Amino acid sequence: MHVYIEDLCDHVDQIVTIKGWLYNKRSSGKIRFLLLRDGTGIVQTVLAQGECDRALFLIADTINQESSLAITGKVRRDKRAPGGHEIIAQKIKIIQNAEGYPITPKEHSIEYLLPLRHLWLRSKNQHAIMRIRHEMIKAFRDFLDERGFINADCPILTPAACEGTTTLFEVGYYDQKAYLSQSGQLYNEATAAALGKVYCFGPTFRAEKSKTRKHLTEFWMLEPEAAYLELDGIMELAEDMILAMIERVVKNREPELTTLERDITKLTTIKKPFPRITYKEAVAIVQRKEPSFTTGDDFGAPHEAIIGEQFNTPVFVHHYPAHIKAFYMKQDPADTSLSLSVDMIGPEGYGELIGGGQREDDHDVLIKHIREHNLPEEAFQWYLDLRKYGTCPHGGFGLGLERTIAWICGIKHVRETIPFPRMLDKIYP
Ligand code: 4AD
Ligand code: MG
16 A cells, blocks of 8 residues: 555554655665655665565665655554654565766755755755745635635736836737736735735746845745735734744644754744834834944845844834835825835844835825836826725735745745745756
């Protein structure tokens, strides 16, 4: 019977077949251990000279790393074995004996591994990260679904910019120009007016010119948006969503976090409410360490790190100056130089994980901002319609999935958080 490694606990003392690949092998005297992986886990298969068929014992020495195999044997519970079970082999079927697999169990440089991403994904840490990614996506979706948000995805081919024109990827669209979406937000605002509470989740694209550990050119964004949701509500939603995700990942993916040597207490100690500070207060924190920082400037990665260091938890920074934020941000009625915007800065130097805020809901103010940003007014007629027909306060945010995964996994660079990263000058494999 074909059984997945993660289900072995239900088959103790039974004869099963595991189908997978040779992860590694060890020998000790008259025993051979074949470590087999099947995507759900790794199990050790034991061949003892004298106890198993001699031909079988000899086969073990000829199989190379990443060969595809089907191993049949008896499941034995063994506390010392990785995963708590081992297989006493009775039969080995070699589907393909792989020669010269390029990623041996020793350490390799990132320059060596990146072009081998299609194979690197088989390694233990990468495997753990992908499983955590999957769990996080499920946790976020379930959280929003349970709160009555409707998943209404937004187009990837768009006629205009959402997040400024400097990072647009232009593509030909028959005899017109189109751009790959930088954010689903503007369309989210339309679906929120139709459905109340919505979210979109998909790939977004930014032609980033900088090579940093936080930037991809193709990344996934989760964007909830709701009608009648104002700044405080936006922060509360983000906070609850982050906490629900952490709880779920820690509960279901502890072995993967352990594989990554993540200090889990850094996650479990995070509690509600997250600190909420104004941009002005954040500037004061930054200036204590970096007196040359000018009030009114946007924060860069080093400044976000300084803000993040102050707190052992994510922190909300709100009321940024309007001039450093996108055209759609609602201006603060109490001080129009400020916007009702909010970013969530992660702890441990992970920087901005969430960006969002309240949207400008006044038709005339919005048109003024579109003109000030030199955006093509014709392309935004439909967006302006939302302010003509039943405008209301509304808002939401975008969570960068890969940056959030990097934080949860405790890994330095976002390139390992997505199966096939796209970065400045990197599109292979
Ligand atoms: O702050 P951003 O630009 O916000 C928006 O796009 C809003 N329209 C979203 C909304 O309100 N619905 O991007 C949101 C998040 C950032 O906080 C960051 O986590 C991530 O997206 N992000 C990137 N992640 C990886 N690589 C990049 N180049 C990223 N740019 C932004
Ligand atoms: Mg932002």
